[in-house]
Amino acid sequence: MLKKNRYIIVVLILLSTPLLFSSQIRYFDYSNYTRFVVETGKKVNFKIDEERFSYTISIQPIIEIVPKKIVSRRIKNIEITKENDKLEIKILLKKNFCFKLKAFTLKNPFRIVLDVYDSSNCSSINGKLKKSKEDFSEKNQKVIHQEFNGGKQQIRYIVIDPGHGGSEYGAVGPSGVMEKDVVLNIAKYLKREIESKLGLKVILTRSRDINLSLEERAQIANNSKADIFISIHCNASRNKKARGSETFILSLKATDNSARRTAYFENNPQAKEYKDENDTITFILWDLAQSAFLKESALLAELVQKELNLLLHTKDRGIKQAPFRVLTNVSMPAILVETAFLSNPDEEKMLKDPKFQKKIAYAIFLGLKRYIEIVSSK
Amino acid sequence: MNTKEQKIKIAFVVFGIVIVFFAIGIWVSSKFLKSKPQMQLHKRTALSQEEFVEKVRYTLFLPSKKRNFLIPVQIEVAKFDSEAENIKTLLQKLMNMKAEDSYFSPFPENIKLLDIFITKSRVLVLNFSNEILMNKFSGSNDEIFTVFSIVNSIIYNFPDIKSVKFLVEGREIETLYGHIDMRFPLRFSSGWVKNN
Numbered sequence: 001m002l003k004k005n006r007y008i009i010v011v012l013i014l015l016s017t018p019l020l021f022s023s024q025i026r027y028f029d030y031s032n033y034t035r036f037v038v039e040t041g042k043k044v045n046f047k048i049d050e051e052r053f054s055y056t057i058s059i060q061p062i063i064e065i066v067p068k069k070i071v072s073r074r075i076k077n078i079e080i081t082k083e084n085d086k087l088e089i090k091i092l093l094k095k096n097f098c099f100k101l102k103a104f105t106l107k108n109p110f111r112i113v114l115d116v117y118d119s120s121n122c123s124s125i126n127g128k129l130k131k132s133k134e135d136f137s138e139k140n141q142k143v144i145h146q147e148f149n150g151g152k153q154q155i156r157y158i159v160i161d162p163g164h165g166g167s168e169y170g171a172v173g174p175s176g177v178m179e180k181d182v183v184l185n186i187a188k189y190l191k192r193e194i195e196s197k198l199g200l201k202v203i204l205t206r207s208r209d210i211n212l213s214l215e216e217r218a219q220i221a222n223n224s225k226a227d228i229f230i231s232i233h234c235n236a237s238r239n240k241k242a243r244g245s246e247t248f249i250l251s252l253k254a255t256d257n258s259a260r261r262t263a264y265f266e267n268n269p270q271a272k273e274y275k276d277e278n279d280t281i282t283f284i285l286w287d288l289a290q291s292a293f294l295k296e297s298a299l300l301a302e303l304v305q306k307e308l309n310l311l312l313h314t315k316d317r318g319i320k321q322a323p324f325r326v327l328t329n330v331s332m333p334a335i336l337v338e339t340a341f342l343s344n345p346d347e348e349k350m351l352k353d354p355k356f357q358k359k360i361a362y363a364i365f366l367g368l369k370r371y372i373e374i375v376s377s378k
Numbered sequence: 379m380n381t382k383e384q385k386i387k388i389a390f391v392v393f394g395i396v397i398v399f400f401a402i403g404i405w406v407s408s409k410f411l412k413s414k415p416q417m418q419l420h421k422r423t424a425l426s427q428e429e430f431v432e433k434v435r436y437t438l439f440l441p442s443k444k445r446n447f448l449i450p451v452q453i454e455v456a457k458f459d460s461e462a463e464n465i466k467t468l469l470q471k472l473m474n475m476k477a478e479d480s481y482f483s484p485f486p487e488n489i490k491l492l493d494i495f496i497t498k499s500r501v502l503v504l505n506f507s508n509e510i511l512m513n514k515f516s517g518s519n520d521e522i523f524t525v526f527s528i529v530n531s532i533i534y535n536f537p538d539i540k541s542v543k544f545l546v547e548g549r550e551i552e553t554l555y556g557h558i559d560m561r562f563p564l565r566f567s568s569g570w571v572k573n574n
């Protein structure tokens with residue numbers, strides 16, 4: 001009986017071997033894009049071809065792929081075919097949307113990543129990915145990556161984060177105007193300005209009235225490899241007379257992260273290493289990453305604040321530093337703009353007005369434009 | 379005889395009056411003699427309590443009404459032997475501060491301080507009731523002032539406390555109102571403080 005069981009186990013192991021060593025397909029739906037990942041395990045040559053409603057990843061040499069049923073907001077289905085010495089994964093997109101593609105690779109383990117973004121401009125999709133079908137070299141993959149990212153431009157992607165959303169109203173003015181609505185409008189106006197006048201790609205962390213965690217906002221910025229992160233907010237105070245605009249950059253001077261680590265060991269005397277969802281080491285790395293961008297963030301904040309002062313004629317509350325959660329985990333120059341005070345009845349009226357919202361968006365746009373000019377000329 | 383009987387009657391009456399007065403005298407004197415020392419003792423106790431209660435002066439940092447800063451405000455409260463009791467007293471005082479001409483109260487109303495403890499590494503952990511999150515319609519300005527009013531007031535008056543960590547109903551929080559990172563303990567921040 002025991003011997004029979006052993007045979008069954010061996011047969012099962014042999015049958016499952018291809019699955020153990022085969023590659024994996026994963027996908028994740030985010031608010032404004034879907035990430036499609038092929039984990040090959042080892043480094044492979046690959047190429048991506050684009051058609052109107054599909055992307056085809058050609059991989060050489062052939063690897064084992066476990067077929068997967070797709071239930072995605074943007075992806076309709078996938079087709080896997082083996083032809084000669086290459087494997088083709090065709091990603092069929094849903095036809096009622098327009099998409100933009102950003103592709104890159106990640107290491108350890110080797111992964112091919114395709115981010116399929118929502119796009120308002122359907123004409124821009126076609127004709128961007130013209131590549132040779134023969135060459136599978138690594139050099140060419142880098143070229144492809146560059147093409148996806150917009151060529152030689154230093155600043156390519158900008159992430160705009162309208163604060164709060166969904167059940168998180170943010171500040172609410174005396175007459176009921178909500179921060180989440182005002183900042184979403186400003187973010188949309190700003191996106192339109194940047195895309196139409198600078199030709200850069202803008203990703204909104206949320207384009208609708210939805211709940212989005214602060215961590216997800218940072219992830220969207222990092223995953224899309226954004227070059228600039230701008231979070232837009234309205235301020236509020238118990239002091240109804242408080243008014244004006246201010247721009248924040250991150251400061252972790254007031255944050256005692258070593259204390260958290262020590263406290264962990266105090267509470268877990270048996271622990272040999274610090275393990276936590278919000279790992280201190282990760283936090284320190286993000287801190288270092290953000291410190292590396294401190295100069296750029298300060299420059300961007302200064303230029304944006306200057307334009308806000310000039311255009312809005314609101315009280316200049318200057319540039320400040322604080323440990324803002326949304327700025328903690330982003331690895332790029334990042335600012336948080338407090339446009340005006342919703343708690344002040346006069347400023348609430350102004351913030352409610354679409355003309356004023358457009359003015360704010362334009363002021364941020366001018367500051368951003370000046371920043372890009374300075375950074376690009378270096 | 380008549381005169382003799384009259385004399386005896388008068389003597390009895392006088393004797394009776396004397397006894398009545400004597401009795402009244404005893405009753406009055408006994409009453410005065412008992413109550414007087416009691417009052418004196420009471421007075422003395424009150425005086426001794428006032429004389430021996432040690433007071434301590436703390437500096438609280440409260441949001442200014444005129445400017446966008448925390449301003450120092452002096453208070454005087456009873457001093458206790460235990461550090462934790464002194465911190466609790468300071469926090470209760472901070473929570474009960476009513477808005478004055480020059481400053482606002484830093485807290486939303488009806489907040490309860492559930493518990494405090496100090497770790498070996500001198501991090502003060504404050505556990506508040508859910509009400510501290512109820513002011514969620516506030517902006518970053520309010521959040522900064524609530525957080526750093528507490529942190530600065532504690533660390534300024536108790537320099538041995540290294541940093542302050544916030545819990546709500548025993549749970550860690552990411553932010554109070556969606557802005558300031560509260561996952562880690564916070565230190566004194568001088569950037570928000572100015573003399574009025």
